[in-house]
Amino acid sequence: MWHRTPRRTTWRASVRMPRGSRWSSLMPSTAAIGSSLNLPRGCARPCHTWPPGPLPDRSRSMETSSILAIDAGATKTRARLILADGRVSEATVEGFPVVTAEGGAERAVSVLRLLAERLPLPERIGTVVLGANSVHVPHPAVEALVLDVLGAALSFERAIICSDMVTSYVGALGLSSGVVLAAGTGAIAMAVDADLRAHRVDGLGAFLGDHGSGFRIGHEALTAVYRDPTAESLRALRDAWIGIHGSLEAGAHAVYGGHSSVQVIASFARPVIELADSDPAARAFVRHAAEELRETIRLAADLAAPGAPVTVLGSLATPGNALHRDIVELLAPHTLAPALGDALDGAVTLARSSSPLFLEVSAWHQHP
Template sequence: MSGGTWIAVDGGQSTTRARASWTTEDAAVAGFIQTTDGFAAVAANVSAALAAVPDAPGTIDRLVVGHTGLPIDHASRDRLARMLLADHPVREVVLAPDEVTAHAGALGGPGVVSAVGTGCVTLAVDAEGRGHRIDGWGFLFGDAGSAFSIGRAALEAALRSDDGRNPPSSLVAAVHEVFGGSPRDATWALYQMTDRIDRVARFAPRVIEEAEHDAAAAAIVRHAAEELAHACATAAEALPGIDRVAVTGRLIAPGSRLEREFIDALAARAAHLLTVPSAGSPLDGAARIAADGPSIYRPLVEILTRPESSAA
């Protein structure tokens, strides 16, 4: 099916993006918020992204959905794929966990990729398509090294500095500037907000800036980098023959404090691993799978094809 019309979706907690083969402009809508609706909420989020893309010239050959909210069980994923087939004029639906599209975008081949966004997940893939995932368990139980984890730790550090338990920190002033109030007022307000995960995560870039001159912020960033390095080294150990590592995400941009700390931490843990630049984003990865097919990622994705008799 390579070479046909396709559309790719990258669904995150902050933003969901879509790219189509028939237009040069990517579309973006609000990200995914976990609800009790499960896969129905994912379907609604994907549909919103597709609606933001100009209409296709006809039936779409392949829809690839890489999404942080994909259910973990096969039955629910099958129901989600069937729902998307029923709701949209597509011949084939490919459901890919967001760590797979991140891997396809960053490397497109064997190696380890850590995707650092609002959340964080690390995936090792070998030449046979076997995968080993580390973390990505969400803000309550995981996502170590993520933007949310950095932002949450910084807000806690600011609270402790403000009430006297910790030494003075520039994070207190940063909270005032970013959230418009004291650490106490800011965190109280966040408890009332439905988008608090996104808001806390968006504080992370400022924390990384503060790390250049503030001890508390520097410790938070260093800890995040060590968590990312630990995940990458562990993932590489799980699949023999892997020697490449890439990190992807705007938070860990080339030359950033977080990237520098990560490179140092990975070298200390696994000096044999080579850090390589990320070739692209998770949306690039979803688009690669949409245009060229799953390739080595076939064992890691689920595909549902519309019966020919019912194709539009």
């Protein structure tokens, strides 16, 4: 039995719309947004937004129409196209930008057009699913902006917009209750309860959350190194950092002089985890991260159905490394469930659903 603890506040991305309300009535004009972003003419197409609640059964048409599943990560964007006749094509291009950042919408259109050039797209795609690291919905303005971006690059009948955490969850555990923790540069968990309502735990970024993340591990280790740069107990960590940057001074410049301090700091997490098997200081930092991630899992599990499976994803806690072993040990007697698939598999599963799911953390739109 999981018990809620008072150590940390849990933030849930849950929105309840009034019965019978239409999301489209809350959304700003997509044409206005497209114009303000200088997107290509004609990309701001109006759409009808499905309201929460059951829809007419369209499972047959969803099974037979084409699907474009997109896993839009910061370092690479992957896509899988499934045509109506069952043929499958995949493509990988550059990373997907933060759409809401300055110039992000235009860059996102370019990435999607590059994918379109590399895939045998039909004249009109049945369903497009975009799971992006930088997209958090429901949020009317964000939804309108992302629809503009999709419409500028692709022609489609239906669009499903969500964070890549949602597609990763569905890929790992399917359409069922459970908990999926994703740990990389940041850390976030998604819990689905017995009624298939979704809840998000942590994932609040380096300043407000991401407990146990790569950034947290790197930051704690580097703070210790720079606070006492001659400490013998920190020699292994200090040498690892200097081995990457050449000197402590150069390492500090990399943190403060680059475009992404968070990424630079988080990149040191992997060397810390590798040293944890032989160095006591690194071991302590990794153990603390495992305890923080375990707490995130506990908070998320409290929102899921009793006994629901737990899966850990991401580049940080890979099976066999020190962090993963610590998480497994701390969760005992509970065990981690293996992931059934990845984010692209999850996006395809969502596309084949005839009715909207996880409306607390996703947006479903139908073009007329």
